[in-house]
Amino acid sequence: xxxxxxxxxxxxxxxxxxxxxxxxxxxxxxxxxxxxxxxxxxxxxxxxxxxxxxxxxxxxxxxxxxxxxxxxxxxxxxxxxxxxxxxxxxxxxxxxxxxxxxxxxxxxxxxxxxxxxxxxxxxxxxxxxxxxxxxxxxxxxxxxxxxxxxxxxxxxxxxxxxxxxxxxxxxxxxxxxxxxxxxxxxxxxxxxxxxxxxxxxxxxxxxxxxxxxxxxxxxxxxxxxxxxxxxxxxxxxxxxxxxxxxxxxxxxxxxxxxxxxxxxxxxxxxxxxxxxxxxxxxxxxxxxxxxxxxxx
Numbered sequence: 001x002x003x004x005x006x007x008x009x010x011x012x013x014x015x016x017x018x019x020x021x022x023x024x025x026x027x028x029x030x031x032x033x034x035x036x037x038x039x040x041x042x043x044x045x046x047x048x049x050x051x052x053x054x055x056x057x058x059x060x061x062x063x064x065x066x067x068x069x070x071x072x073x074x075x076x077x078x079x080x081x082x083x084x085x086x087x088x089x090x091x092x093x094x095x096x097x098x099x100x101x102x103x104x105x106x107x108x109x110x111x112x113x114x115x116x117x118x119x120x121x122x123x124x125x126x127x128x129x130x131x132x133x134x135x136x137x138x139x140x141x142x143x144x145x146x147x148x149x150x151x152x153x154x155x156x157x158x159x160x161x162x163x164x165x166x167x168x169x170x171x172x173x174x175x176x177x178x179x180x181x182x183x184x185x186x187x188x189x190x191x192x193x194x195x196x197x198x199x200x201x202x203x204x205x206x207x208x209x210x211x212x213x214x215x216x217x218x219x220x221x222x223x224x225x226x227x228x229x230x231x232x233x234x235x236x237x238x239x240x241x242x243x244x245x246x247x248x249x250x251x252x253x254x255x256x257x258x259x260x261x262x263x264x265x266x267x268x269x270x271x272x273x274x275x276x277x278x279x280x281x282x283x284x285x286x287x288x289x290x291x292x293x294x295x296x
Contacts, residue, residue, distance in 0.1 A: 016078050019089060020075075020089060027070055041055075054127075057137050058136035061140040065103060069144045073092050073096055102147055120136055129195070131200045132203055146172030155226045168221055168232075175236075175239045178243070179209070179243045179246070180206065194267065208280020249286040
């Protein structure tokens with residue numbers, strides 16, 4: 001097959017999918033608007049007037065999470081006629097609106113469930129707390145992965161699809177909060193106190209853990225059916241296994257990569273950003289490998 005015979009079908013597919021791409025960009029803008037509507041501060045002021053790195057990090061993670069979720073709204077096969085395109089755009093618009101609303105709700109749930117002692121948004125705006133921004137970014141990516149998996153399920157009907165997405169998303173959020181609570185329990189320092197103290201290393205470590213757990217939950221939920229009881233049981237088992245392995249990996253990372261240092265002390269006392277990045281990378285590495293096992 002020569003190059004031209006490959007290029008023409010590709011251009012035709014691109015032409016039919018271009019309206020969906022433009023609709024996706026609008027949905028991403030709408031998701032950003034939902035995020036802004038639930039916050040009391042002005043986005044433009046934080047990004048340009050105050051040059052706030054904490055909010056910039058949080059917003060970047062939020063947009064990435066929303067994009068991951070929106071990617072599941074594209075049809076499995078490209079439309080090839082105007083009626084198919086109209087139907088695809090209508091279904092995409094519904095899913096895009098749902099993604100925007102659920103991403104906004106996810107941020108609220110994680111803020112209340114993971115850091116109930118203080119306001120994450122207030123920390124980002126008042127103190128320009130980059131650790132809080134990293135936590136929000138990691139949680140947003142995790143929520144986006146959960147939503148992507150929920151939207152990619154194989155439901156028995158459009159009505160059941162709506163129900164399935166809501167249930168699987170809620171289950172995913174519960175797992176993320178549970179995982180973060182477990183992380184805080186086994187950490188050899190007060191995670192919330194460290195975050196309140198503008199500790200970037202602590203925010204990177206916990207944010208990376210949340211993103212990694214999102215990868216595991218995504219792998220467990222991907223392709224779920226309308227048999228919610230069975231799907232939730234499987235997801236719960238694999239998610240608990242994932243939480244355990246992720247927590248274990250953090251301990252192993254400290255022994256292997258920092259044999260002469262105390263990882264908890266490096267994060268809590270020395271505020272060692274490099275160690276925070278290393279901890280996040282270890283969590284993500286374990287999650288990616290585990291998601292590959294779940295895909296078999």
